[in-house]
Amino acid sequence: MGQQPITFIRQVIACISLPSLIESNEFPADVRERAKRILGGCGGGSVGSYTQSTGIEVIREDIAAYIEKRDGGIKADPENISLSGGASESIRNVMKLFVNKSAKKTGVMIPIPQYPLYSATIEEFNLQQVGYYLNEDKNWALDKSELERSFKEAQSICDPKVICVINPGNPTGQVLSRENIEMIIKFAHEHKLFIMADEVYQDNVYAKGSEFHSFKKVLTELGAPYSQMELASFHSCSKGFMGECGLRGGYAEIINMDPYVMAQFKKMISAKLCSTSIGQAVIDCVVNPPKKGDPSYAKFIEEKTAVMDSLKERAQLVQAAYDSIDGISCNPVQGAMYAFPRIEMPQKAIDKAK
Numbered sequence: 001m002g003q004q005p006i007t008f009i010r011q012v013i014a015c016i017s018l019p020s021l022i023e024s025n026e027f028p029a030d031v032r033e034r035a036k037r038i039l040g041g042c043g044g045g046s047v048g049s050y051t052q053s054t055g056i057e058v059i060r061e062d063i064a065a066y067i068e069k070r071d072g073g074i075k076a077d078p079e080n081i082s083l084s085g086g087a088s089e090s091i092r093n094v095m096k097l098f099v100n101k102s103a104k105k106t107g108v109m110i111p112i113p114q115y116p117l118y119s120a121t122i123e124e125f126n127l128q129q130v131g132y133y134l135n136e137d138k139n140w141a142l143d144k145s146e147l148e149r150s151f152k153e154a155q156s157i158c159d160p161k162v163i164c165v166i167n168p169g170n171p172t173g174q175v176l177s178r179e180n181i182e183m184i185i186k187f188a189h190e191h192k193l194f195i196m197a198d199e200v201y202q203d204n205v206y207a208k209g210s211e212f213h214s215f216k217k218v219l220t221e222l223g224a225p226y227s228q229m230e231l232a233s234f235h236s237c238s239k240g241f242m243g244e245c246g247l248r249g250g251y252a253e254i255i256n257m258d259p260y261v262m263a264q265f266k267k268m269i270s271a272k273l274c275s276t277s278i279g280q281a282v283i284d285c286v287v288n289p290p291k292k293g294d295p296s297y298a299k300f301i302e303e304k305t306a307v308m309d310s311l312k313e314r315a316q317l318v319q320a321a322y323d324s325i326d327g328i329s330c331n332p333v334q335g336a337m338y339a340f341p342r343i344e345m346p347q348k349a350i351d352k353a354k
């Protein structure tokens with residue numbers, strides 16, 4: 001894609017990897033300060049140590065502060081946050097909680113079209129995939145009647161317990177409206193479903209009038225009984241303006257979970273020791289970027305803006321290119337990194353196939 005790395009992130013990574021750089025004047029003071037802070041949270045002051053299984057404490061604190069700011073002050077507890085090697089690992093960890101040995105499989109509702117991590121993990125964990133179709137005519141929103149259909153049909157073969165929602169969407173590029181999210185939360189409440197909100201594209205919103213609303217914010221603002229629902233939401237350093245997917249950083253925030261289950265969850269991830277400290281540090285830079293007045297701020301904003309402008313321009317270009325081709329149309333790319341075109345089969349091709 002030709003995307004250049006964000007200098008602040010790479011400089012912090014350089015300093016925590018080779019601490020002698022902290023003492024040199026090669027990098028700006030805020031980079032060196034950040035590196036010191038992260039190393040201060042590492043055992044023996046080194047990224048070569050195992051970290052806590054849920055991740056370095058100061059980084060979980062920074063994530064909690066980011067979530068609180070994002071959600072207009074709604075409290076976030078660092079104890080509810082666990083870091084992982086990309087969001088994928090967190091998604092798999094949470095899904096693993098639903099593995100059971102009863103005769104009726106546990107059903108996991110996922111969007112169609114979907115991102116294949118979901119179908120593959122459901123299969124691997126011997127769960128039952130329950131697909132609900134996104135509505136292309138409503139720019140890939142979720143329809144209550146379709147959710148009801150999918151849930152009802154699945155009940156004969158499994159016990160649906162989870163609903164996964166990807167917002168902004170992969171591969172459909174939509175950004176869900178607040179009303180749509182409220183409907184999903186109420187549906188999940190009615191049917192006692194655990195919500196898994198894949199929000200790895202929360203920074204990737206391009207279309208005028210589209211805005212990212214986190215499930216946690218909407219659920220909390222709906223008040224009781226919705227604000228007490230179990231929810232796991234996921235974020236990552238793989239997307240957004242940073243695109244550091246190879247460095248493997250992600251996290252889950254899990255709220256309202258039964259304390260016994262949460263304890264089991266933490267025990268389960270502790271068997272895998274920890275995610276990479278470098279990936280955790282990238283997440284820290286993403287959730288706590290340079291602020292106005294910091295030496296790295298101007299460069300950071302310039303680089304971030306360049307990436308976001310380029311992604312936005314490409315989103316529009318791809319959609320326009322599809323729309324200009326006879327027989328192909330495409331919904332506007334509101335967010336994420338995907339255009340999902342509709343292809344009309346020409347009558348002659350259909351006749352020939354027949």
Ligand SMILES: Cc1ncc(COP(=O)(O)O)c(C=O)c1O
Binds near residue numbers: 088249
């Ligand atoms: C919707 C969605 N969820 C999760 C992931 C995985 O992200 P990560 O690299 O953080 O594991 C991706 C990657 O493309 C994605 O599109």
